[in-house]
Amino acid sequence: MxxxxxxxxxxxxxxxxxxxxxxxxxxxxxxxxxxxxxxxxxxxxxxxxxxxxxxxxxxxxxxxxxxxxxxxxxxxxxxxxxxxxxxxxxxxxxxxxxxxxxxxxxxxxxxxxxxxxxxxxxxxxxxxxxxxxxxxxxxxxxxxxxxxxxxxxxxxxxxxxxxxxxxxxxxxxxxxxxxxxxxxxxxxxxxxxxxxxxxxxxxxxxxxxxxxxxxxxxxxxxxxxxxxxxxxxxxxxxxxxxxSSEAAEFSKLADTTYRDVNIALANEFARAADLHGIDVQEVIAAANSQPYSHIHQPGIGVGGHCIPVYPHLLLARAPGLSVVETARRVNDGQVDRALATLDPLVGGLAGTPVLVLGMTYREGVKELAYSRAIALIDALRAAGARVSAFDPLLADEEIRALGAEPWHWGEPGPFRAIVTQTADRAFAALDAAWFPDLRAVYDGRNSLRALALPEDVAYVGVGVQASTRTLAGG
Ligand SMILES: NC(=O)c1ccc[n+]([C@@H]2O[C@H](COP(=O)([O-])OP(=O)(O)OC[C@H]3O[C@@H](n4cnc5c(N)ncnc54)[C@H](O)[C@@H]3O)[C@@H](O)[C@H]2O)c1
Structure with missing residues (x-):
């Protein structure tokens, strides 16, 4: 022992x-x-x-x-x-x-x-x-x-x-x-x-x-x-x-809060990368070749009942930790950022059919707790969009319960925008020909960098742009 x-x-x-x-x-x-x-x-x-x-x-x-x-x-x-x-x-x-x-x-x-x-x-x-x-x-x-x-x-x-x-x-x-x-x-x-x-x-x-x-x-x-x-x-x-029990409690809160703060930093790096037309994933891969750098990946938000929750459990007993509070705000603000980016690309979200791909908090795990898909659907609906959704792990009634119409893989659809909320590998087989009205893809996990799209369909990742998405290093 x-x-x-x-x-x-x-x-x-x-x-x-x-x-x-x-x-x-x-x-x-x-x-x-x-x-x-x-x-x-x-x-x-x-x-x-x-x-x-x-x-x-x-x-x-x-x-x-x-x-x-x-x-x-x-x-x-x-x-x-x-x-x-x-x-x-x-x-x-x-x-x-x-x-x-x-x-x-x-x-x-x-x-x-x-x-x-x-x-x-x-x-x-x-x-x-x-x-x-x-x-x-x-x-x-x-x-x-x-x-x-x-x-x-x-x-x-x-x-x-x-x-x-x-x-x-x-x-x-x-x-x-x-x-x-x-x-x-x-x-x-x-x-x-x-x-x-x-x-x-x-x-x-x-x-x-x-x-x-x-x-x-x-x-x-x-x-x-x-x-x-x-x-x-x-x-x-x-x-x-x-x-002590306190040291053990804190170790878990520290490890998970670190990840939330790290992701928030990656999200801010993504904003800076967008401002300058630089591929944030190329930058992160390069920075992490220095052994002390462990920058995580940016994305449309942090879900699940661990990482978005535990910073609040830490703040409950140590209020005012400003970096921790800011990180939560940054990560939860990623959904609004996606909508603000998409809106002009589709001529306004009001009345626009939008397809959300991936409803669980991450691909491969049937867990909807604190999934950012829920906030995403709510925000899209509040903006007047007509929201459909697909998740390989969810049945039609489970999708409907979240406020979206189920879409079935391979079905033609009227969507003008697609937003990915998980990085499910299956989404790479998406065919833009199914969606003749498609105008924009918001790649919320930067997992569709290689997706073939017609010239008139805009691609936007999180810190990855249409001009950089074909770069190696992502
Ligand atoms: N799911 C994860 O990825 C994960 C990872 C690390 C740590 N955790 C920790 O594990 C905890 C549990 O997570 P989970 O994913 O196993 O949850 P879960 O929802 O899958 O399971 C919780 C179980 O507890 C049962 N339950 C609820 N109240 C009960 C009670 N009073 N008496 C007996 N059983 C009761 C529920 O019926 C359910 O079966 C989390 O709160 C978290 O602290 C979870």
Whole structure:
């Protein structure tokens, strides 16, 4: 069991950390003990509360290392599916097989009864969403309910770990006291409470689990030690015992806010590039050949329930961080920028048929949370445009629910403008001949640089112009 105080992987060079070789499993065969206390080569019972896109892979991973896993969810369909040995999470390579295998081995079951699961479990991992309300403040409704639901089952020796991204200080100040009050026990003495951020990337979760250092910070030394020992027993990645739950909470907010700010900077570089007729992607590729430069890509906006959300969770406890606030404004302003660019190219958006390609927050992941497609459709409609949309992952009724008319791949259409909101590779096969009235393509992800277009159709990327789009380096 290796637990370190600092990640041994240094700063990434040229994004090299994205493609680290997965660590092989070196765990001795674990035997299940009654009342797990962190001994090497032992396993116990773990409850994973929130068996969603992150929770289910975690549950399966823990089971492959000998733990008996209880997945807890409020959704009866999720519980029934897991109890049938199936995964309800699509597009996650390897997950369906893993769930089926560990279920068949008797190591994975699911329940709606969180208190009973917590009572039985040595470790409880919470991974239900914390979102934002309309004023961009943390919305705790799922996490508060989850904590209240496990509280009656928390017992002497329990280890409760929060993996959901939280505002700074919440593990210690919001949730540990709630668990103490409900259990009558003292945290870090009678039971253990820690934060360990979930840092996985949808679509590569099982691979990431074997690579990304697992950061763990407890509300005290005993909690850090117990939680780190748990992860060392179930993960093949390095486990990093941090100095506090706050440091661990902050590390996740820092990593994701950095990405939001970095993208905002790339978006500003794109504006400068447009002013001077320079290809921003050529510039970024060249700048990033210096090992200390890691400039991200510009685009029509930042979506998903991580990157646009976590800067607000940071700001909730550290208001007035001006760079962070500005980055959010810049990134959310990209949709308006697209409309302002398109409007004169199509002779005004009012009454104009527009096709949006890609509705999910990114290609290949069926997730609409905080997708900028929603803001894009709303803004286009507010400008009077007639909006149609296509996403290979969405059905007609799902497109309609977002306020657009479904368009079907290859169908002729009256569109005067096309806007790409994701970089789906399939869009490269688009044929301008399907759209005789087409006047402009706004390439929101700079992924259609090579698309063949008639001379009278304008191409605009984000920091990539018609005159530069055929350049290499993009
Ligand atoms: N999705 C990602 O790409 C990603 C990446 C890194 C970290 N995370 C973290 O993981 C958290 C969860 O994300 P997700 O994508 O797994 O969400 P998800 O929506 O796929 O799953 C959440 C699950 O929690 C269940 N749930 C809600 N309230 C509950 C309760 N009170 N008790 C039990 N179950 C409850 C829901 O029914 C759902 O099945 C995020 O908030 C974020 O902090 C997500």
């Amino acid at each position: 290796t637990i370190v105080g600092r990640p041994s992987v240094g700063a990434s060079m040229l994004g090299g950390s994205i493609h680290v070789t997965p660590n092989p499993c070196r765990h001795a065969k674990a035997h299940i003990v009654h009342c797990w206390s962190g001994e090497d080569a032992t396993a116990g019972i773990v409850a994973v509360v929130g068996a969603g896109k992150m929770g289910l892979p975690l549950a399966a991973q823990f089971a492959t290392h000998g733990w008996s896993v209880i997945a807890v969810d409020i959704n009866p369909e999720v519980v029934a599916t897991i109890n049938a040995g199936r995964s309800h999470v699509g597009d996650e390579p390897g997950l369906a097989d893993l769930v089926s295998r560990v279920h068949a081995e008797g190591l994975l079951r699911a329940t709606l009864d969180a208190a009973a699961a917590a009572r039985e479990a040595d470790v409880v991992v919470l991974i239900v969403p914390v979102m934002l309300d309309a004023e961009q403040r943390p919305d705790y409704r799922y996490m508060d309910a989850a904590v209240a639901s496990i509280a009656p089952g928390v017992h002497a020796g329990s280890t409760v770990i929060f993996e959901t991204t939280l505002p700074l200080g919440d593990t210690r100040q919001r949730f540990a006291p709630a668990l103490e009050a409900a259990s009558g026990l003292v945290a870090d003495r009678d039971f253990f409470v820690a934060f360990s951020p979930e840092r996985l990337f949808s679509g590569a979760v099982l691979e990431n689990l074997a690579v990304y250092p697992k950061l763990v910070g407890g509300i005290g030394a005993a909690s850090t030690d117990r939680a780190a020992r748990f992860y060392a027993s179930v993960l093949d990645a390095e486990v990093v015992a941090m100095s």
